[in-house]
Amino acid sequence: MRGATIVDRITESLLDEFTKEHEISHLPEEKRFEHFSSFITVRRHYGESFDTEDIVVGSGGDTSIDGIAIIVNAVLVTDVEMFSEMAQQATYLDVTFIFVQAERSANFDGAKISSIGLGVLDFFSDTPRLRRNESISAAAEIMSAIFAHSSKFKRSNPTCKIYYVTTGKWVGDSDLEARRKHVIEDLENTGNFSEVDFTAIDAATVQKYYRETKNAIAADFVFANNAVIPDIPGVTQAYLGFLPFSEFLKLVQNEDREMKGGLFYDNVRDWLAYNEVNTEIKTTLNSPNRSRFVLMNNGITVISRTVQPTGNKFHLEDYQIVNGCQTTHVLFDNKDVLDDSVMVPLRLIGAQDEAVINDVIKATNRQTEVRKEQLFALQEFPKELEIYFQTFPSSQRLYYERRDRQYDRSEIEKTRIVTPANLIRAFAAMFLKEPHRTTRNYAALANKVGEEIFVKGHRHEPYYTAAFALYKLEYFFRSGRLESKYKPARFHILLALRILAVGDNLPRMNSHDMERCSKDLMGALWDTTKADELITRAASIVDLAAAGDFHRDRIRTEPFTKRIAELCQAEIARSLPK
Known part of the structure; x- marks a missing residue:
């Protein structure tokens, strides 16, 4: 609710803590509360670390929805291509749709409950009537792709969960209850869902949910x-x-x-x-x-x-x-x-x-079909990375999350947590020159674990460098220093950044030359001025290659990756003394 402020001091304190940990202090309070509310509700259904930027959709044309999370087979799906790849490999689809509306008001509003219901119904409509912003449209595209594979709903139809979050107190008012139940009935009558929940979250529940995110399982x-x-x-x-x-x-x-x-x-x-x-x-x-x-x-x-x-x-x-x-x-x-x-x-x-x-x-696990190199890649190497990442000073430190919720109870900036999937994507983009596979064909990257990724003898430095580069790039997106249009090409920017900084050709992953190469890149990324210049130049090259068209079908291809490398090499050649 624009113009309102949080009057509950405890919730305000928790929001301040969340703001610091997720580095969103530059946002107005209403937006920070949307991120906060989306985090505490989605966290109940998803154990791995995630960026609330990927699920917060509130702005003009948000159809009364501030957050949308789509979880398929225990994976948070943020891209239709990500789902398409999952659907090709999965024998079943277990789907949960989560919708969040966040209001700082100390009251629950009956009209708002009805508008939330209308927005969710319209989201699933074949002929939507409400105006949609870009984020809502992207989520709806994933939804449509999911229902196009409804033959794989073998366990059950999807579940739909709606959370209406305020700082007030829910007392079961009969009018509000009637509206809440009406929304549930309307969604159940579509026949699309095995279960529909609409939960009103008041201040006490907000505090409970947030504290639960800090607790170990x-x-x-x-x-x-x-x-x-x-x-x-x-x-x-x-x-x-x-x-x-x-x-x-x-x-x-x-x-x-x-x-x-x-x-x-x-x-x-x-x-x-x-x-x-x-x-x-x-x-x-x-x-x-x-x-x-x-x-x-x-x-x-x-x-x-x-x-x-x-x-x-x-x-x-x-x-x-x-x-x-x-x-x-x-x-x-x-x-x-x-x-x-x-x-x-x-x-x-x-x-x-x-x-x-x-x-x-x-x-x-010895009796399973797991090769020794896979065991090393899945157990030993990640542990080595976890230790290595934490050897750096606080301003440069990252936290590799070997286990879901590993750092929930730690008072660290959650933006510094590196998930295995994001590390694999960043490393493959920067050091294997495969940014086009990070979403469109992630399974091909995952299959390289133990063979080209997380290999015994690999230096730790390039993995940290890739993770820190992604951390810096995400900071640029969060702070608005880089337009959101570049997000589909974020991993191409990482590749361009690396080539501009240390050249196209790389030494072997287990060599001392790779250590020196990675440390040169680290130094550039740690220097604020140099990092700003490097990311800006890399984004400009990606923009030039895309010619302003960042549609996934254009940029997530091998020819586009090759074009990025060519433009980087041309840029380097121009900067050499005549």
Whole structure:
């Protein structure tokens, strides 16, 4: 609400903290509250770090929507090409649409509830009538692509979640409740959704949601059928046993009845959908013989940094499932037909020693089809990068996030957190000359992990350099120093930046020459004046190559990448003394 101010001092304080951590102090309060509200609501459904710039859509033509997040198969989708690639490879689509309206007002407005509902309905309409801004249109394009693949809605239709955030107090006013329920009914009547939620978030809930973003993943459950494992060096405590299904759910399900984010952040394998093995598990669970599951399945292995038993009641904090990803997904997918006749084998290990944790992960995944170089790339190299990134002074320091929510409780600028996917994209763009694959064919990049990316012997410097270059570039976008039109070509700008700074030809990734090359580029990026000049020159070259047309079909191609390199080389040649 324009013109309003936050009157709740606690919420105002939390907003100030969020503003500092996300480096958005240059924005007016109303925009900062939109980012804040979008973050605390979407974070409940998505465990990995994300940039609220990618989901905040509020401006003229926002159809009464300030934030939109589209989550497909546990991935935040921000680009239609990103989804198209996922759809080609996925055997199923599990989709959640999240809409956020943020008002600083101390009151809930019935007319606003109705306008939110109208905006969301119009978003899904085949013939939309409301004027849309560029961000709404981009999100709607992703939505249309998703419904074009509705044959892959094998688990269920998408879910739709709406959050109306204010700093007031929700008391269940009958008129407001009637309007809220009417919005839900209108969306349910479209037949597009398996579930529709409309949640009014008041000041107390805002504070609760924000504090939850700072907490480690936690669970309380009853583990009656357990045996204590004798003392093991490096292990605080360990148990073997089995859980009734209802207690197992407490480990993996949040209060929204969704799978908790960050459960598998150190697991080597991702959910493989219903392959032959997982189909067999599902068949067993849906048969009269489901009680035999405990005899036929290895169950799950959980490592927790805090284990607090009180009799048979256990409290875990900061835990992860390091083996049993497939089992967990199949059990969760079939939760509505299961009862406590299904018992789940559990190996629970309390440990804080990283060496012990890594050894357990390696051992429990040896029986999988994971090559040694993949294990190194997925376990050892990221750990080395995490340590290396934190060796720099505070102004140059970045934080590599090996595990989802790893830095939630840390009072650091969240813009300095580097996710694995973004590091792979930035490194491939700058040092492998493949910016065109960062979105359009990201799977091809991911397949290079262990072969050309995260390889044993690679210098750490180029990875940090790529991450810091992306951090600087994103700062330019956030602060408005670089127009948003360049965002589709952000990774091409990184390539141009590197060529302009250190030339086109690169030394081997494991050489001392690569160390020197990377440090030259680091020095330029750390120097504010030089970095400003470098990014501006790189953006100008990309603009010249695009001829003002930044449509993805034009720029996300190999010929466009080659054109960038040619223009950079020409620029370098012109700057050489005659």
